[in-house]
Amino acid sequence: MFTIFDDETDAFARKTLRDHRRFDAGEWTPEELRAHQLEQLRTTLRYVTKNSPFYAQHLTGLDESSLEALSWESVTDLPFTTKDDLRTQLHAMLSQPLDRAWVFYETTGTTGRSTPCPRDNTDSIVNNTALTVCYDHVFRAHGSGHMVGVMGPNELHSTGDTFGDISRNLGHAHAKMWPHSPVVGFTRALEVLREIEVTAVFCAPNVALSLAKQAAAAGLDPRRDFGIRFFMLTGELATPGLLDMIGRAWGATAYNCLYASQEASILGAVHGDGRLRTVPLNVLYEVIDPVTTQPAPADAHGRREGELVITHLYQGSKPLVRYRTGDLVALEPAAGAGYPSEYLLPLGRVRDVIDLNGNRVTAYDLEDSLLPRAEGVLDYQLVIDRTDDGTDTLAIQLHTAEGITLTDDRTEALKRLAQERWGCPFTVSYGELGGITTTGAMVSWKAARVHDRRSSLDSERQIALGMAGGRSGQ
Structure with missing residues (x-):
């Protein structure tokens, strides 16, 4: 309701809602959308070169005549913005002073220097x-x-504010609880889920799995003793195999609800068909080859795969221009009627691509190939090793419900799959995994889920292990 205290903000909020409802209803023509994007791109470029010290230098020479001449073909002539730019420039990236924002967030700083991520009213609206x-x-x-249960870090982080605001917008009550916080903890979080009869939960996949494990350890059945109807999952890789695993554990529907980052805000949202969609009213999307940086070509079906590059089409505290996210994605044309934007499929970070016997394997490839064949699993970790003759091997360590094991048929199916796809001898083992698998949202999927014994521990794996030690007493 803050908008009613400022007429200009109130008018902007109402126009924004009208635009998004029209888009949701399929009332924007492709021509109208492209015109909107190009005009907003020009507006963002004017805005950042005028207000951001970094972009005033980074985009030097971008005058009004060149902006008027800007076309879709010349967008790729603009320089990229990188994560290193954000880490070295810090507040010089901002296009508004901090006191013009309504809230200050920052990146977690677990794998690099924290960077400022303030939000003003435009950003949030x-x-x-x-x-x-x-x-x-x-x-x-x-x-x-x-x-609604909102389970995410709140200190200097947007999770609680964002999902709390959305729950309120939709007319639903919510409770904010961060199970990793010493103020709450997993035991109390489970009690609250039952006491107030939570029906929907926003959280990271590892939190949903950790809650299921804690419930089972307390003698509770997540499917029978809780009333959760669906999970809205975000913060780390969530393949269909993992979503199905979480859904089966809880007897609920699990959605990959959001693709976003603290620095880039919302880049994808789940729609009624259960798939992530781009948000083209707010963001301009490019897909590039991460090595050559050239635009990734579309295949016969219009699918583009590569590193995602984004430009904000709204003018808030920290608009980014041609920002290299470091994430691998696939963008596909939406099929049929409905929300008229592309499907967005996150595949993992560029840095998380793994070589297995000469095969380039993404995080998505590994997880979604293996998990659908591992029924009854509550958690997992992958171990990669190399034999004396130079063959890469793959093992999966599973934490299963009530200590059950996979059937011989399923185990053999996993072995065949690993051999046929990646040339890897494959083994399955069972047991407790500790706290490292809970660190994916704070560090990376690879640091949390993969123990690569072929090389010494990298810095992210060391960070994940240190964080896991502090979480071992869930």
Whole structure:
């Protein structure tokens, strides 16, 4: 309701909502969208070169005549913005002074220097409106009268504010609880889920799995003793195999609800069909080859795969221009009627690509190949090693419900798959995995899920191990 105290902000919020509802209804023509994107791109470039010390230098020579001449073909002539730019320039990246923001966030700083991520009213209105319009379809599919659990870090982080605001926009009550916090903890979080009859949970996949493990350890059945209808998962890789694993553990539907980062805000949102969609009213998307930096070609079906590059089409505290996210994605044309934006499929970080016997394997490839064949699993970790003759091997360590093991048929199917796809001898083992698998959202999927014995520990794996030690007493 803060918008009612400022007429200009109120008018902007109402226009933003109208635009997103029209887009959601399929009322924007492709020509209207492209015109909107090009005009907003020009506006963002004017805005950042005028207000951001970094972009005033980075985009030097970009005058009004060159902006008017800007075309889709010349966008790629603009220089990239990188993560190193964010880490070295810090507040010089901003296009507004901090006192013009309504809240200050920053990146976690677990794998590099924390960078400032303030939000002003424009940032929050544009991003939260897009999420609210998309999520409305998901919530309605699961009935009414929802009590929402929001489980994510709150200190200097946007999770609680964003999902709390969206729950309120949709007319649902919510409770913020961070199970890793000493103030809450997993035991109390489970009690609250039951006491107030939570029906929907926003959290990271590792939190959903950790809650299921803790419930089982307490003699509770997640499927029978809780009323959770669906999970909205974010913060780390969430393949269909992992979503199915979490859904089966809880007897609920699990969605990969969001693709975003603290520095780049909302880049994708789940819609009623259960798939992530781009948000083209807010963001300009490019897909590049991460090595050559040239645009990734589309295949016969229009699918583009490579590193995602984004430009913000709204003018808030910290718009980014041609920002290299470091993430591998696939963008595909949406099929049929409905929300008219591309499907967005996160594949993992560029740095998380693994070589297995000469095969380039993404995080998505590994997880979604193995997990659908591992029924009854509550957690997993991969171990990569190399034999004396130079053959890469793969093992999966599983934490299963009630100590069950995979059937011989499923184990053999996994062995065949690993051999046929990656030339890897494959083994399965069982047991407790400790806290390292809970660090994916804070460090990386690879640091949390992969123990690569072929090389010495990298810095991210060491960070994950240190963090895991502090979480071992969940």
